[in-house]
Amino acid sequence: GENVEQHPSTLSVQEGDSAVIKCTYSDSASNYFPWYKQELGKRPQLIIDIRSNVGEKKDQRIAVTLNKTAKHFSLHITETQPEDSAVYFCAASEWGFGNEKLTFGTGTRLTIIP
Amino acid sequence: DGGITQSPKYLFRKEGQNVTLSCEQNLNHDAMYWYRQDPGQGLRLIYYSQIVNDFQKGDIAEGYSVSREKKESFPLTVTSAQKNPTAFYLCASSMPLGQAVNTEAFFGQGTRLTVV
Numbered sequence: 001g002e003n004v005e006q007h008p009s010t011l012s013v014q015e016g017d018s019a020v021i022k023c024t025y026s027d028s029a030s031n032y033f034p035w036y037k038q039e040l041g042k043r044p045q046l047i048i049d050i051r052s053n054v055g056e057k058k059d060q061r062i063a064v065t066l067n068k069t070a071k072h073f074s075l076h077i078t079e080t081q082p083e084d085s086a087v088y089f090c091a092a093s094e095w096g097f098g099n100e101k102l103t104f105g106t107g108t109r110l111t112i113i114p
Numbered sequence: 115d116g117g118i119t120q121s122p123k124y125l126f127r128k129e130g131q132n133v134t135l136s137c138e139q140n141l142n143h144d145a146m147y148w149y150r151q152d153p154g155q156g157l158r159l160i161y162y163s164q165i166v167n168d169f170q171k172g173d174i175a176e177g178y179s180v181s182r183e184k185k186e187s188f189p190l191t192v193t194s195a196q197k198n199p200t201a202f203y204l205c206a207s208s209m210p211l212g213q214a215v216n217t218e219a220f221f222g223q224g225t226r227l228t229v230v
Contacts, residue, residue: 001173004130009154010137018202022158032217034217034218034219042223043221043222043223043224044157044204044221045221046218049217049218075165089156089157091157095217100145100146100164100208100209100217100220101159101162101170101172102147102159102206103159103173104149104156104157104158105156106154106155106156107154107157
């Protein structure tokens with residue numbers, strides 16, 4: 001089955017700086033890679049996702065890059081703000097073939113230092 | 115108000131007792147999932163169901179059971195065979211089968227189970 005590794009487990013950055021979280025996956029059949037943000041005491045929520053036919057996707061201060069050859073993808077947050085502090089999870093899935101299930105990484109606790 | 119609802123938010127049980135966690139969605143999603151969240155271990159898949167009356171084991175199914183008698187409901191039973199049941203349990207649902215566009219998984223608020 002799929003295995004997703006995520007690094008680092010904790011990350012502290014100064015407000016206004018950039019943050020990068022990296023994930024690798026094992027199953028070359030995976031074609032869908034979402035990122036979820038979980039604030040303290042709340043449910044995980046999707047912040048951005050990317051499919052295997054795209055190398056990069058941006059949404060305001062958030063971007064995700066995908067390297068299919070190396071089987072890794074990364075989350076980039078620019079101009080970080082205090083409200084970016086949360087736990088971030090990457091995930092991978094083989095979507096569209098009737099067996100969709102998300103395999104998650106172990107999470108990164110991001111702390112923005114004012 | 116559309117969404118996915120888990121109940122209760124907190125649950126306490128004595129060791130050796132079975133306990134059932136509720137998950138209901140009104141998003142018309144075909145797929146539903148149960149994850150377990152432990153500190154430092156991310157979200158681990160327990161069971162998932164792509165359609166009514168069908169479900170598959172995830173990565174950590176031992177000691178758990180599920181049913182999917184209705185599209186809206188996917189209850190999880192934590193049995194006495196689960197060796198370390200104290201955890202935070204999250205239910206999720208996602209797209210109708212065959213729809214490739216909207217793939218977002220929506221999560222419930224979670225149930226924190228404590229077994230004493």
